[in-house]
Amino acid sequence: MISLLAAPPAPKAGSVSSPPPATAQAPGPTAAQLQMAERLVGPALTEGHAWARLAELTDGIGPRLSGSEGAEAAVQWAQRSFKADGVKVWLEPVKVPHWVRGEEHAELLASEHFRARPLTVMALGGSTGTPSEGITADVVEVSSLEELASLGERVKGRIVFFNHDMKEAEDYGRFSVLRGLGPSAASKAGAVGALVRSLATASLSTPHTGMTRFEDGITPIPAASVTVEGAEMLHRMLASGGSARVHLVLGCKTLPDADSFNVVAEVKGREKPEEIVLLGAHLDSWDVGEGAHDDGTGVAMVMEAARLLARQKPAPRRTVRVVLFMNEENGLRGGKAYAEAHAAELPHHVAAIEMDSGGGRPLGVAFRAGEGAPALVQPWLSPLVALGAAKIVSGEAGGADLSPLGPAQVPMVGVKVDSSRYFDVHHTHADTLDKVDPEALAKSTAALAWTAYALAEMPGLLARPTAPPKVPAMFAPPAVATPAPGAPAAGSVKPSTH
Amino acid sequence: MISLLAAPPAPKAGSVSSPPPATAQAPGPTAAQLQMAERLVGPALTEGHAWARLAELTDGIGPRLSGSEGAEAAVQWAQRSFKADGVKVWLEPVKVPHWVRGEEHAELLASEHFRARPLTVMALGGSTGTPSEGITADVVEVSSLEELASLGERVKGRIVFFNHDMKEAEDYGRFSVLRGLGPSAASKAGAVGALVRSLATASLSTPHTGMTRFEDGITPIPAASVTVEGAEMLHRMLASGGSARVHLVLGCKTLPDADSFNVVAEVKGREKPEEIVLLGAHLDSWDVGEGAHDDGTGVAMVMEAARLLARQKPAPRRTVRVVLFMNEENGLRGGKAYAEAHAAELPHHVAAIEMDSGGGRPLGVAFRAGEGAPALVQPWLSPLVALGAAKIVSGEAGGADLSPLGPAQVPMVGVKVDSSRYFDVHHTHADTLDKVDPEALAKSTAALAWTAYALAEMPGLLARPTAPPKVPAMFAPPAVATPAPGAPAAGSVKPSTH
Numbered sequence: 001m002i003s004l005l006a007a008p009p010a011p012k013a014g015s016v017s018s019p020p021p022a023t024a025q026a027p028g029p030t031a032a033q034l035q036m037a038e039r040l041v042g043p044a045l046t047e048g049h050a051w052a053r054l055a056e057l058t059d060g061i062g063p064r065l066s067g068s069e070g071a072e073a074a075v076q077w078a079q080r081s082f083k084a085d086g087v088k089v090w091l092e093p094v095k096v097p098h099w100v101r102g103e104e105h106a107e108l109l110a111s112e113h114f115r116a117r118p119l120t121v122m123a124l125g126g127s128t129g130t131p132s133e134g135i136t137a138d139v140v141e142v143s144s145l146e147e148l149a150s151l152g153e154r155v156k157g158r159i160v161f162f163n164h165d166m167k168e169a170e171d172y173g174r175f176s177v178l179r180g181l182g183p184s185a186a187s188k189a190g191a192v193g194a195l196v197r198s199l200a201t202a203s204l205s206t207p208h209t210g211m212t213r214f215e216d217g218i219t220p221i222p223a224a225s226v227t228v229e230g231a232e233m234l235h236r237m238l239a240s241g242g243s244a245r246v247h248l249v250l251g252c253k254t255l256p257d258a259d260s261f262n263v264v265a266e267v268k269g270r271e272k273p274e275e276i277v278l279l280g281a282h283l284d285s286w287d288v289g290e291g292a293h294d295d296g297t298g299v300a301m302v303m304e305a306a307r308l309l310a311r312q313k314p315a316p317r318r319t320v321r322v323v324l325f326m327n328e329e330n331g332l333r334g335g336k337a338y339a340e341a342h343a344a345e346l347p348h349h350v351a352a353i354e355m356d357s358g359g360g361r362p363l364g365v366a367f368r369a370g371e372g373a374p375a376l377v378q379p380w381l382s383p384l385v386a387l388g389a390a391k392i393v394s395g396e397a398g399g400a401d402l403s404p405l406g407p408a409q410v411p412m413v414g415v416k417v418d419s420s421r422y423f424d425v426h427h428t429h430a431d432t433l434d435k436v437d438p439e440a441l442a443k444s445t446a447a448l449a450w451t452a453y454a455l456a457e458m459p460g461l462l463a464r465p466t467a468p469p470k471v472p473a474m475f476a477p478p479a480v481a482t483p484a485p486g487a488p489a490a491g492s493v494k495p496s497t498h
Numbered sequence: 499m500i501s502l503l504a505a506p507p508a509p510k511a512g513s514v515s516s517p518p519p520a521t522a523q524a525p526g527p528t529a530a531q532l533q534m535a536e537r538l539v540g541p542a543l544t545e546g547h548a549w550a551r552l553a554e555l556t557d558g559i560g561p562r563l564s565g566s567e568g569a570e571a572a573v574q575w576a577q578r579s580f581k582a583d584g585v586k587v588w589l590e591p592v593k594v595p596h597w598v599r600g601e602e603h604a605e606l607l608a609s610e611h612f613r614a615r616p617l618t619v620m621a622l623g624g625s626t627g628t629p630s631e632g633i634t635a636d637v638v639e640v641s642s643l644e645e646l647a648s649l650g651e652r653v654k655g656r657i658v659f660f661n662h663d664m665k666e667a668e669d670y671g672r673f674s675v676l677r678g679l680g681p682s683a684a685s686k687a688g689a690v691g692a693l694v695r696s697l698a699t700a701s702l703s704t705p706h707t708g709m710t711r712f713e714d715g716i717t718p719i720p721a722a723s724v725t726v727e728g729a730e731m732l733h734r735m736l737a738s739g740g741s742a743r744v745h746l747v748l749g750c751k752t753l754p755d756a757d758s759f760n761v762v763a764e765v766k767g768r769e770k771p772e773e774i775v776l777l778g779a780h781l782d783s784w785d786v787g788e789g790a791h792d793d794g795t796g797v798a799m800v801m802e803a804a805r806l807l808a809r810q811k812p813a814p815r816r817t818v819r820v821v822l823f824m825n826e827e828n829g830l831r832g833g834k835a836y837a838e839a840h841a842a843e844l845p846h847h848v849a850a851i852e853m854d855s856g857g858g859r860p861l862g863v864a865f866r867a868g869e870g871a872p873a874l875v876q877p878w879l880s881p882l883v884a885l886g887a888a889k890i891v892s893g894e895a896g897g898a899d900l901s902p903l904g905p906a907q908v909p910m911v912g913v914k915v916d917s918s919r920y921f922d923v924h925h926t927h928a929d930t931l932d933k934v935d936p937e938a939l940a941k942s943t944a945a946l947a948w949t950a951y952a953l954a955e956m957p958g959l960l961a962r963p964t965a966p967p968k969v970p971a972m973f974a975p976p977a978v979a980t981p982a983p984g985a986p987a988a989g990s991v992k993p994s995t996h
Contacts (some may be wrong), residue, residue, distance in 0.1 A: 039768060059734055062615045068976060073613060115786070135776045204704040205787070205927035229787075232932040236557055287966040289703070289727075290615070429618060429703035 022324055025386035026372075026460055030381030031480035033457055037383035037450055040308050045050040051438050054359075057299060058433045060334060064127075065287040066327040067098030067258035074283050078263040078303070078324050085307035086267070087322075093210070094337040096327040098258040099125050101287055102251020104224065106195075109136070109245040109404040114237055121224040122207035123252040124179060124196065125330040125471040128220040135159075135222060137192050141238050145177065145185050156190035159246055160232055161226075165402040169423050172199055174342050176210070183223035184214040193248055194223040195234070203228035209427045211330045222250045243352050260326045261480060267309045269318040269456060276319045276345065277456045277473045278352040279305055279448070280401050282328030296433075297359025297441055299324055305449040316456035318350065325401040328356070332400055338421075339404035346408035350481075351411045351455045354399030355448060358426075360418030361449035364391030368398050369411035370463025377413075377462075380454035381463035389447040390413075411462035413455060415448045441448040513805055524870075524958055526877030531955055533810040535881035535948055538806050542944035547805065549936050551579060552572055552798040556788040556931045563623075563785040564825040565596030565756035565908065569819040576801070576822050583805035586766070586822075587843045592835040593863040594825040597623050599785055601750020602722065604693075607634070607743040612735055619722040620705035620786070622677060623828040625708050626718040630897050633720060633749035635655075635690050639736050643675065643683050654688035657744055659724075659732055665966040667921050672695055674708070681721035682712040691723040691746055691967045700922040701726035707784050707925045709828045716976050726747070758824045760832045761954035765807045767816040767954060774843065775954045776850040776908075777803055778899050778947070780826035791920060794931075795857025795939055803947040807954075814954035816848065823899040826854070828897055837902035842905035849953045851911045852897025853946060856924075858916030859938040860945035862889030867909035868961025875911075875960075878952035887913075887945040909960035911953065913946045917977075 029037075044050065064070035074089065082089035090217060104123050110116040122126075123129075133157060141161045142148045148160060176199055183194035198208035207225045215222045226234065231289020237244040253425070264285060280296030306322045310340040325334035339346070351369075365381065367373040374392040397414030398406075418440070425431040449485040455462075527535075559575060562568035573589065578586035602621050621627075638656045640646045647656060661678040664835045676699055681692035693823065696706035705723045712718045724732065735742040759782060767773060779796030783789020807813070823832035837844070849867075863879065865871040872890040873968040881890040895912030896904075914937070923929040947971075953960075 048512060055734075060611050060613065062613050070613060070859065113558055115558065115560050148837060202702060203928070204700060204702040205930075206702040206704065206920060225925075228930055229932055231932045232558060233930065235552075236931070292700065429725075430701070430727055432703075432727045433734070434727060 004494045008064065012467065026376045026379055027383070029454070029457070034455055036114050037310060039312055039450040040453055041383055041446040043308055044304060044449050045442050048295050048438070048442070049437045050300040050441055053303055054292065054300040054436065054441065055433060056081070056297050056376065058296045062290045063287045064283065064291060065098035065099070065284050066260060066284045066330060066333070067255065068287065068451065069103060071081070071260060071326065074259045075263055075326070077298070078283060081303060082265040082306065083262070085303070086308065087265045087306045087310045089131060089263065089265040092264055092337065094258045094262055094326045094334045094343055096333050097331045097454065098255040099330060100253060100354045102129060104250050104251065106224070106246055108170045108233070108237070108250045109247060110244050111237065111244065113240065119246060120205055120207055120227045120229045121195070121248065122209045123222045123250045124137050124183065124209060124212040124213045124225060125286070126220070127183070127215065127223040127250060127252050129252050130193070130248055130384040131221045134247050135193055136245065136247045139195070139209050139234060139238065139244040139246050141235060147184055147463055148182070151290065153199055153361070155186065158191050159193040159195060159248065160191045161187035161195045161231070163231055164233055164419045165202065166199055168201055170417050172423055175199055179210050179212055179225070181213065183212045183221060184218050187218050187221040187246050191216065191221060193221050193384065195226045195246070197231035197401070198225045198227055199426070200228055200423055201421065205229050206428050207429055209288060213480050214401045222248055262326050262338055263324040264320040264321065265306055266319055267306060267315060270315040271317040272396065273479055276321050277452055278321050278323060278349055279397065279452055280352065281325070282401055283324040283357060284326050284329050288427070289394035290433065292431050292433050292436050293358035294426055294431055295328070297385050298355035299435055300441065301355050301448050303443045304445045305452050308449050309453060312482045316453055318456040320452050322489060328401050332404070333374070335404045339408070344392040346405060346410060347406065349405065349410040351413050352398070352402050352405060352410050353415055353452065354402045356399045356401070357417055357419040358422040359436045359441040360420070361395070362387055362389035362444040363416040363418055364389055364393035364415035365451060366395045366397045366416055367412065369465050371415070373411070373462050376458065376460050377454065380458055383450055384447050387443045387447055389443070393426065409464040409466070411464055413462070415444070415451050417444045437458070468476065503958070515906050521846040524874045524877055526880070527952070527955070532881065534810060534951055537810055538951055539673055539881055539944040539946040542947050543801060544939070545939050546936070548798040548802040548939055548943040552794050552934065552939065553788065553931060554579070555797060556790045556794045559826045561629055561785045562781065562783050562789060563597070564594035564758060564782045566754065566785065569758055569782050570988050573761055573824070575760050575795070576781060579801060580763040580804070581901050582773065583801070583808065585757055585763045585808045587763040590762055590835065590839055592758050592760055592824045592832045593755045594758045594831050596753040597828060598753060600627060600751065601969055602748050602750070604722070604744055606747045607729070607745060608734065608741050609742065610739065611740055613819060617723045617728045617744060618703055618705055619693070619746065620722060620814050621748045622681065622707060622709045622721045623784070624712065625681070625721040625748060626719045627748045627750050628691070628746055629639065632732045633744045634743065637693070637732060637736065637742040637744055639733060642856045646680070646687060649687070651662055653684065654718045657691040657693060657746065658684035659693045659729070661729055663731055664697055664699065666699055667917050668696070673697055677708050677710055679682055679711065681710045681719060682716050685712065685719040689719060690877070691719050693727035693744070696719065696723045696725055697924070698726055698921055699919065700764045700992045703727050704928055705890065707786060709805070709875045714830065720746060722746065722748060738865060738935045742924050749837045760836055762819065762823040763804055764817055764819040765804060768813045769815045772846050774819050774847045776819050776821060776847055776851065777950055778821045778823055778852040778897065779821040779854060780824070780832065780899055782824050782827050783851050784827055786925070787923070788931065789930050790929050790934050792924055792929055793826070793910045793933055796853035798939065799853050799943045799946050802943045802954035803950050806947050807951060811894060814951055816954040818950050818954050826899050829906035830902070833899035844903060844908060847906065847908040849911050850896070850900050850903060850908050851913055851950065852900045852944070853913065854917055855915055855917040856895045856897070856920040857934045857942065858918070858920070859915045860885055860942040861916055862891035863949060864891050864895045864914050865894045865910065865911035865960070866894065867911070867963050871909070872959050874956065874958050875952065876897050878956055881948055882945050884946055885941045887941070895917050907962040908962070910960055911949065911960070913942070913949050915942045
């Protein structure tokens, strides 16, 4: 993460990217507006309310994959909680995929130099099941879709093993395409199954699930993640010149689409209620662990921002709307449904923030907007100096749920958090409440609440971006994913993390 | 780990414990003896032979719990390998327990504030199975055997949950008693099952198995480990004033004892062949993962030390004997069988080293011996300076397999390795080859080979200790486990790590 502008002293010309002159003197908050900072940041840091909500959602409800009872319970809980917090709330219907996990196990069969042993697997969302007796096939290893394509006939009847060398969080975008599109490509090439190395920055025999998507017209095949340990073992077996034969049993299946909801809440603006600052997070999670970092922390942060804003007088100039999206993990139906249902309003969406990178400490603010966004917002960040969050930082703003707002050129703002350990637990049984640091969660909640207020209160508006945000590779052809020419000088496009 | 004597300069009086005057001028190696260092340390560091053997054992054979086909395959492999290495080898029969894991799963049932969810469990070795439909009971949490005793009638019909706050490797000894003796105590108090928080220094939803022992006359009950995450969740449920009810299914059982073997190999001494320097490690492992650090690395190190010593001319003055013990993990039958079969020889066992703390880098040498051991050995450690291993360190020497040699007052020498991350993977599916650092393994192998040579070659003998070494709590009443008065000033007694 590279800081482009240090706060509060003005940057020296040349050393950092200078804001355009037109907006260089954007006004900061008035004394009255600054008083609001203590009424937002103070309680966020001291009341522990976001943590309490997070515990209710993770321990109380637990996993909440779309279509599950947990997801339905989460919708009801969120609606109840917003009401209890004094925030206006309603449900908006979303039809969601309903994929369910079943029995799952695999065995690495004996070969010349290896005795048989179990291979820890976890079905990928969207995978089809195997016959009840499982499938058995030789494994062929590839490390890219290009390498898969180069193998031609040699893939027929095999299980394709997608290996990679993910080491840090930043590698996720590069390798998630193997999980997202690899099994479909393997099926197209004649494979009978796919194993994907978990997208992990640490492992203690910990499989990571996640979505895989089969192209229209391609027959789904059984697809599962293997642990880092299992992947390393498969690689050693194959690299030693031997063969690897796997028996795979997956009981997962896709049921008919289910009825669910986005949970929408808002704090009406006092002057320009039709102008909307959207705060998003996703209420669904994978079906393993309890979705603490993904995305319980995001849900807790946006709910707490709404609660704190709702009790302030005067309300901010513009409306702050919170959307708890359903089905971010395996379909993005909530994001799409919101964009469709609110199409007429989207030109009045003046900023959108998605919290979906875990509950780490706050790092600063990023933009996907037209020119001048940093200069407009920087003067408003001074209350966040002591939280270490008063910086404009590079990196992508937006998120998977917000990607359907792209064509409407909604300005995206990122309240960035430290995600360096996010992929230790992402999509695993280990994504549990004990992994969340209450201090970091409170700080990021405070940063979000104040940033939301600033965007809803400041006199100026962010210029709209001239190109849509990155759409996750799974949901659109790569050609769509070009960064906007007018976007800030981000080092690299932040990968989607669903 | 505190260094008591820095090498090679002589320690200042007062700043460290001074060696007794009688042995203060013990002779170091001659030039010819020092030449042997390069012929042992050099190949250990450059040939990668220990690593290759480790890969054969872990990847090739895999897990090898006593009584399993893997254990039998390991015996055959070890015998073949010693022969191939030019080391005399034979098998000594050991009757071993034959415990097998079965289906295992658990569910945390719904309560007022918590929805139901799976609880990751792993049966403890020695546990009995549940009926096929499982058992269901309320959970009561304790953090010590004393607290359990204080609960009286309240334990009846419950599942006792042993919680603790293990944070670092040094905590293992303190808390392993909960796993080793807790379930038996729970049964005695009327409990129907036991759950023990994994003895772990890190967790990504990673259960740790290990031995539990039921006292004679106590009915075994189903006993399983839970992950750190599961333990934290149970604790939160109970701490919030709610109840926690668990459904537990364990299919484990104990079969009739099986035939197995210790694998014994030796390099005959040139002058005093009847005097034996014993190098031990254990060939069995738990049935999960592939026993890489526990104790594949120990096996690889002692085998490589034997191979390197066997090809030297002249042979060392005394005999170096390697014992690959069977059944360290769940019965110690190999250690006991060796002590019985070789009872007549034990007075001539002049030193014994057990490598069973993982494959970390070498840290130095520790003793459980009579007075003067550090002064006798220190002059021989100079070839290990560049490996960082030329220090006399505090901490326990010996090991579980060597504990039956205690009554014969065999001097124990510890070639200590860095075990700080050992309990991240100990007794888990994650104890796999990828967790071993080839550099650290090579260095510790070199340190072991040279130390073994030094003990077999030096003119003097270590004085015998005046009290037996610590016997693991599971195998003897705590009263036996008093450190020897004559032992070096160790900060704390190194826990057994089986």
